[in-house]
Amino acid sequence: MKMKIAVRYQSRGGNTKAAAELIAKAAGVTAESVDVPISEPVDLLFIGGGVYAWDIDKELKAYLAGLNPETVGAAAAFSTAGGMNGAKKIAAVLKTRGINVREEMLALRLLARNHTMLGGKGAGVTLSDKETKTVEDFVSKMIA
Numbered sequence: 444m445k446m447k448i449a450v451r452y453q454s455r456g457g458n459t460k461a462a463a464e465l466i467a468k469a470a471g472v473t474a475e476s477v478d479v480p481i482s483e484p485v486d487l488l489f490i491g492g493g494v495y496a497w498d499i500d501k502e503l504k505a506y507l508a509g510l511n512p513e514t515v516g517a518a519a520a521f522s523t524a525g526g527m528n529g530a531k532k533i534a535a536v537l538k539t540r541g542i543n544v545r546e547e548m549l550a551l552r553l554l555a556r557n558h559t560m561l562g563g564k565g566a567g568v569t570l571s572d573k574e575t576k577t578v579e580d581f582v583s584k585m586i587a
Contacts, residue, residue: 446486446487446586447483447484447485447486447487448470448471448472448485448486448487448488448489448586449472449475449481449485449487449488449489450463450466450467450470450472450473450474450475450488450489450490451463451474451475451476451477451479451481451488451489451490451491451506452474452475452476452477452490452491452492453476453477453491453492453493453499453500453502453503453506454476454492454493454523455493455495455500456493456568457568458493458523458551458568459491459492459493459521459522459523460474460476460568461568461569461570462491462521462523462549462551462570462578463489463491463521465570465575465578465579466489466491466521466549466578466581466582467489469578469579469582469583470489470582470586477492477502477503477506480509481510481511481514481515483514484513484514484515484516485514485515485516486516486517487516487517487518487519487585487586488510488515488517488518488519489518489519489521489582489585490507490518490519490520490521490533490537491520491521491522491523491529491530491533491549492522492529492533493522493523493524493529494522494524494528494529494532498532499522499529499532499533499536503533504536507533507536507537507540508536508540510537510540510542512540512541512542515542515543516543517542517543517544517545518534518537518542518543518544518545519544519545519547519548519549519581519585520533520534520537520544520545520548520549521533521548521549521550521551521581522548522549522550522551523551523552524550524552528550529550530548530549530550531548531550534548545585547581547584547585549577549578549581551570551574551577551578
């Protein structure tokens with residue numbers, strides 16, 4: 444039986460969106476923003492976002508708080524603010540919701556690359572070959 448997978452992300456500057464799209468491609472699904480609810484049960488939810496002022500975005504927090512533990516078999520957290528423990532912060536919220544969180548998380552250190560607050564366009568973020576391989580390896584481990 445094929446695993447049912449979903450990818451959701453919150454992104455301001457485009458970094459997390461780029462990572463989510465790569466995760467989705469490797470998993471054979473479509474990445475969607477946290478504006479899109481989980482409409483049917485999933486075996487694995489890849490969920491990610493950035494860190495702003497040392498915490499995850501309020502929109503992402505609200506999304507996580509609204510997740511139904513009965514529709515998410517397990518979650519794999521990822522973040523593009525690797526140095527600020529974004530994935531760990533996401534995982535902590537998920538755990539308080541009673542959602543099983545995979546121990547291994549993806550923390551890419553993209554920092555403010557192309558961030559709109561720093562004059563970037565907030566779109567067209569391209570991950571390096573090394574970053575792409577890291578993401579692909581993470582997905583392979585999570586769905587194995």
